[in-house]
Amino acid sequence: MNQIEPGVQYNYVYEDDEYMIQEEEWDRDLLLDPAWEKQQRKTFTAWCNSHLRKAGTQIENIEEDFRNGLKLMLLLEVISGERLPKPDRGKMRFHKIANVNKALDYIASKGVKLVSIGAEEIVDGNVKMTLGMIWTIILRFAIQDISVEETSAKEGLLLWCQRKTAPYRNVNIQNFHTSWKDGLGLCALIHRHRPDLIDYSKLNKDDPIGNINLAMEIAEKHLDIPKMLDAEDIVNTPKPDERAIMTYVSCFYHAFAGAEQAETAANRICKVLAVNQENERLMEEYERLASELLEWIQRTIPWLENRTPEKTMQAMQKKLEDFRDYRRKHKPPKVQEKCQLEINFNTLQTKLRISNRPAFMPSEGKMVSDIAGAWQRLEQAEKGYEEWLLNEIRRLERVEHLAEKFRQKASTHETWAYGKEQILLQKDYESASLTEVRALLRKHEAFESDLAAHQDRVEQIAAIAQELNELDYHDAVNINDRCQKICDQWDRLGTLTQKRREALERTEKLLETIDQLHLEFAKRAAPFNNWMEGAMEDLQDMFIVHSIEEIQVKQLVPVRDQSLQEELARQHANERLRRQFAAQANAIGPWIQSKMEEIARSSIQITGALEDQMNQLKQYEHNIINYKNNIDKLEGDHQLIQEALVFDNKHTNYTMEHIRVGWELLLTTIARTINEVETQMLMRDAKGITQEQMNEFRASFNHFDRRKNGLMDHEDFRACLISMGYDLGEAEFARIMTLVDPNGQGTVTFQSFIDFMTRETADTDTAEQVIASFRILASDKPYILAEELRRELPPDQAQYCIKRMPAYSGPGSVPGALDYAAFSSALYGESDL
Amino acid sequence: MDSFKVVLEGPAPWGFRLQGGKDFNVPLSISRLTPGGKAAQAGVSVGDWVLSIDGENAGGLTHIEAQNKIRACGERLSLGLSRAQPPQSKPQKLH
Numbered sequence: 001m002n003q004i005e006p007g008v009q010y011n012y013v014y015e016d017d018e019y020m021i022q023e024e025e026w027d028r029d030l031l032l033d034p035a036w037e038k039q040q041r042k043t044f045t046a047w048c049n050s051h052l053r054k055a056g057t058q059i060e061n062i063e064e065d066f067r068n069g070l071k072l073m074l075l076l077e078v079i080s081g082e083r084l085p086k087p088d089r090g091k092m093r094f095h096k097i098a099n100v101n102k103a104l105d106y107i108a109s110k111g112v113k114l115v116s117i118g119a120e121e122i123v124d125g126n127v128k129m130t131l132g133m134i135w136t137i138i139l140r141f142a143i144q145d146i147s148v149e150e151t152s153a154k155e156g157l158l159l160w161c162q163r164k165t166a167p168y169r170n171v172n173i174q175n176f177h178t179s180w181k182d183g184l185g186l187c188a189l190i191h192r193h194r195p196d197l198i199d200y201s202k203l204n205k206d207d208p209i210g211n212i213n214l215a216m217e218i219a220e221k222h223l224d225i226p227k228m229l230d231a232e233d234i235v236n237t238p239k240p241d242e243r244a245i246m247t248y249v250s251c252f253y254h255a256f257a258g259a260e261q262a263e264t265a266a267n268r269i270c271k272v273l274a275v276n277q278e279n280e281r282l283m284e285e286y287e288r289l290a291s292e293l294l295e296w297i298q299r300t301i302p303w304l305e306n307r308t309p310e311k312t313m314q315a316m317q318k319k320l321e322d323f324r325d326y327r328r329k330h331k332p333p334k335v336q337e338k339c340q341l342e343i344n345f346n347t348l349q350t351k352l353r354i355s356n357r358p359a360f361m362p363s364e365g366k367m368v369s370d371i372a373g374a375w376q377r378l379e380q381a382e383k384g385y386e387e388w389l390l391n392e393i394r395r396l397e398r399v400e401h402l403a404e405k406f407r408q409k410a411s412t413h414e415t416w417a418y419g420k421e422q423i424l425l426q427k428d429y430e431s432a433s434l435t436e437v438r439a440l441l442r443k444h445e446a447f448e449s450d451l452a453a454h455q456d457r458v459e460q461i462a463a464i465a466q467e468l469n470e471l472d473y474h475d476a477v478n479i480n481d482r483c484q485k486i487c488d489q490w491d492r493l494g495t496l497t498q499k500r501r502e503a504l505e506r507t508e509k510l511l512e513t514i515d516q517l518h519l520e521f522a523k524r525a526a527p528f529n530n531w532m533e534g535a536m537e538d539l540q541d542m543f544i545v546h547s548i549e550e551i552q553v554k555q556l557v558p559v560r561d562q563s564l565q566e567e568l569a570r571q572h573a574n575e576r577l578r579r580q581f582a583a584q585a586n587a588i589g590p591w592i593q594s595k596m597e598e599i600a601r602s603s604i605q606i607t608g609a610l611e612d613q614m615n616q617l618k619q620y621e622h623n624i625i626n627y628k629n630n631i632d633k634l635e636g637d638h639q640l641i642q643e644a645l646v647f648d649n650k651h652t653n654y655t656m657e658h659i660r661v662g663w664e665l666l667l668t669t670i671a672r673t674i675n676e677v678e679t680q681m682l683m684r685d686a687k688g689i690t691q692e693q694m695n696e697f698r699a700s701f702n703h704f705d706r707r708k709n710g711l712m713d714h715e716d717f718r719a720c721l722i723s724m725g726y727d728l729g730e731a732e733f734a735r736i737m738t739l740v741d742p743n744g745q746g747t748v749t750f751q752s753f754i755d756f757m758t759r760e761t762a763d764t765d766t767a768e769q770v771i772a773s774f775r776i777l778a779s780d781k782p783y784i785l786a787e788e789l790r791r792e793l794p795p796d797q798a799q800y801c802i803k804r805m806p807a808y809s810g811p812g813s814v815p816g817a818l819d820y821a822a823f824s825s826a827l828y829g830e831s832d833l
Numbered sequence: 834m835d836s837f838k839v840v841l842e843g844p845a846p847w848g849f850r851l852q853g854g855k856d857f858n859v860p861l862s863i864s865r866l867t868p869g870g871k872a873a874q875a876g877v878s879v880g881d882w883v884l885s886i887d888g889e890n891a892g893g894l895t896h897i898e899a900q901n902k903i904r905a906c907g908e909r910l911s912l913g914l915s916r917a918q919p920p921q922s923k924p925q926k927l928h
Contacts, residue, residue, distance in 0.1 A: 283858065361858045806897060826897040829857045830864060832850050833903050 036241040039233050043244035044134045046228035051078045063127045069099030079141045096123045112140050135243050142250045156719030164192045176242045183211025193256045208235045225251045257725050265773035266792045272770050273797050275355050282348045289341050290366040297374045304381035311474045313396045320389050339668045343675045350679045358829045399471045406464045424496035429504050433532045434511035441504045458490050574646045581637045582651030589654045592662040610681050617674050697757050711747040767825040774820035783808035783817035836915040839875040843908040848872045854896030861891050885913030
């Protein structure tokens with residue numbers, strides 16, 4: 001009979017019919033099968049003892065030992081971890097009833113509807129009632145449901161068993177009685193989680209007792225689950241007791257789900273730490289690469305800004321060659337490094353965003369803007385340098401050409417002028433006859449016109465010297481010296497010529513006068529005649545000397561002809577080079593352009609999967625890499641052109657510099673575009689799930705969506721979670737409910753279910769989740785100990801944590817306690833204070 | 834740069850969320866305020882940069898160091914804050 005203690009309210013409502021039916025069912029049960037009572041006794045006693053032994057006590061007889069309520073209260077305290085009100089220490093009946101009521105009150109306070117169980121029956125040792133009460137306790141605390149109605153928890157547990165034993169073809173769990181009789185179900189459960197404990201292949205369906213005993217043996221020895229069943233009883237009863245089996249199987253559920261939970265928690269922590277360490281590494285790498293690149297730029301800019309001219313063409317050519325080397329060999333890897341740096345930065349920021357971390361801010365001087373600025377300065381210096389190199393080379397070429405011309409002209413002139421002064425200084429007219437002097441005069445006239453003809457040459461020489469000065473010829477001093485000498489000499493020659501003319505004319509006049517007198521002295525002139533003849537011969541010799549000079553000039557002409565021929569050949573060769581370069585450049589330029597357009601088009605297209613886009617981009621990248629040979633060939637031709645000192649090319653609008661810049665831009669663009677697609681894929685995968693997972697979620701949801709209206713109620717959801725191995729505590733379940741049913745409507749939609757599942761399975765973590773994971777490993781303590789970390793995490797991760805966790809200084813602290821909450825929130829750079 | 838000081842009377846909680854630190858390469862800042870909490874009442878705003886804690890410069894502190902320092906101030910918490918806008922960091926292209 002139902003007894004209600006006056007003044008104590010039980011929070012339940014029931015119909016009279018319901019109550020009657022319950023009684024009848026129980027009576028019928030007992031009448032039908034005393035075996036069940038026996039099985040329940042054994043199982044429930046074992047179950048109670050498995051908990052009571054933690055408090056250092058046991059029960060022998062289930063209907064006797066709970067009669068005074070003390071061990072009952074103790075049992076509840078052990079399994080819930082909470083304290084009940086102090087028990088009455090009297091031995092009177094009312095003391096006992098009071099104590100049992102305290103226990104029943106506690107059970108009711110946990111939301112359990114107690115149907116027809118009263119304190120008096122328990123104190124009186126009513127077996128049926130006591131077993132019923134224990135079963136209620138087991139249901140509530142071991143199988144975790146919120147009502148005595150078993151359906152949802154039972155179903156959840158059943159589904160879990162079915163899932164775990166699905167791979168075992170000779171096991172078919174349909175219920176909690178007959179399906180377990182052959183013992184294979186228990187063994188399969190063990191093997192599924194701990195294949196090291198049992199050799200499933202050696203088991204035999206025809207030895208059920210052996211199987212059950214084996215399972216119980218292993219469970220007791222390795223899983224800390226005491227033996228709760230009687231193998232013979234189970235096998236020999238047509239339909240074993242459901243509750244006993246559920247109780248025992250629930251212990252397995254707790255053991256394995258708990259271990260799985262700890263493993264999941266440890267995995268999650270490792271994942272988070274790995275993400276952190278990866279991010280740290282990427283940040284360090286960025287800083288390192290940025291430093292190196294900046295340093296290289298700082299070293300290179302002065303070299304490019306150095307405009308000290310060289311003296312010779314060779315030296316400048318060498319400088320040009322060095323610059324070419326720089327552009328072809330040294331700079332391209334740096335362009336790549338810069339591109340890589342940019343890509344790394346973007347990828348890092350994306351990863352940080354996805355893993356819910358604050359954004360990365362590089363240290364002073366290594367910001368993105370700093371690097372961009374430095375690179376710009378580099379390219380500007382580069383451009384100025386190349387221009388300067390080419391100008392210098394042109395200048396030097398002209399200068400050397402001129403200097404050579406100067407030398408030639410000066411030499412020719414000097415040769416011609418050699419000895420002329422001496423000749424002009426001759427006083428050969430002093431003892432010449434009139435005819436002779438006239439002849440000398442005529443010769444002098446010839447000489448004067450020769451001199452006049454050479455005026456041009458001297459002026460040219462002077463002009464060249466002047467230009468060389470203007471062009472800053474390094475040896476201008478010597479040139480000027482020589483020029484000066486020539487000019488001075490020229491002046492002297494001019495003066496001397498003038499003087500000689502005057503002298504000759506004077507002499508002529510004189511001799512004419514003398515001639516007049518000659519007649520008078522003719523007779524006395526013979527010796528003079530002799531002397532005259534001699535003089536004339538001398539003069540004739542000089543004519544011969546002039547002719548040889550003429551011959552020599554004629555010999556020089558073919559030599560000059562030959563150098564003209566060579567020059568012509570050189571011009572033809574240069575023209576060939578120009579055409580060759582142009583032909584290639586005119587093909588390469590447009591090719592680069594079209595590739596750039598292709599890439600741009602590919603990124604505009606949004607239709608199609610990211611993978612397809614990636615494949616297309618990779619194809620482009622492949623083509624581009626294969627095309628590099630053409631660029632190299634062009635560079636080779638360019639080198640030839642520069643060595644031949646050709647600076648213009650009317651056959652093409654593309655310069656080597658255009659092509660280089662275009663090529664570099666192409667490489668950078670393709671790398672950048674590929675990186676953008678990669679980033680998109682990262683983001684998608686972080687939030688996404690596979691098709692299989694989706695199917696599994698759908699199946700679970702549909703199963704527990706009893707009313708088939710696309711909604712689960714809270715109990716269904718809980719059963720669903722249980723069936724997926726989520727062994728939840730109150731607080732955890734409450735937390736999850738606020739996530740999936742934030743408006744408190746009492747239902748869970750498929751969408752919020754999916755959201756929750758993806759959050760749990762996705763890579764995004766929050767500080768709370770990590771803290772929850774640590775809490776699991778710390779067995780619910782607010783701090784964790786070093787040896788717990790070493791036990792649950794891989795050694796290097798454990799060490800990482802031990803080193804960085806601050807000491808825990810909250811309530812209940814012990815020496816060596818580590819504050820995992822502070823550590824976890826610091827991982828995300830956020831703490832609530 | 835607009836810097837100012839607040840003094841919060843204890844005990845904790847102070848009602849704000851601290852973000853950043855040297856190990857994150859991000860200056861310490863206030864990322865969230867509990868409505869009506871002590872920090873909010875003292876005039877702290879979301880986004881304020883934390884310059885000093887209990888009179889000492891916060892510039893070189895890691896997140897955990899800053900956290901511990903604040904936790905160590907039991908009865909009274911003195912913060913030096915600033916309301917300027919340091920540079921943003923978004924994905925950028927290096928030209």
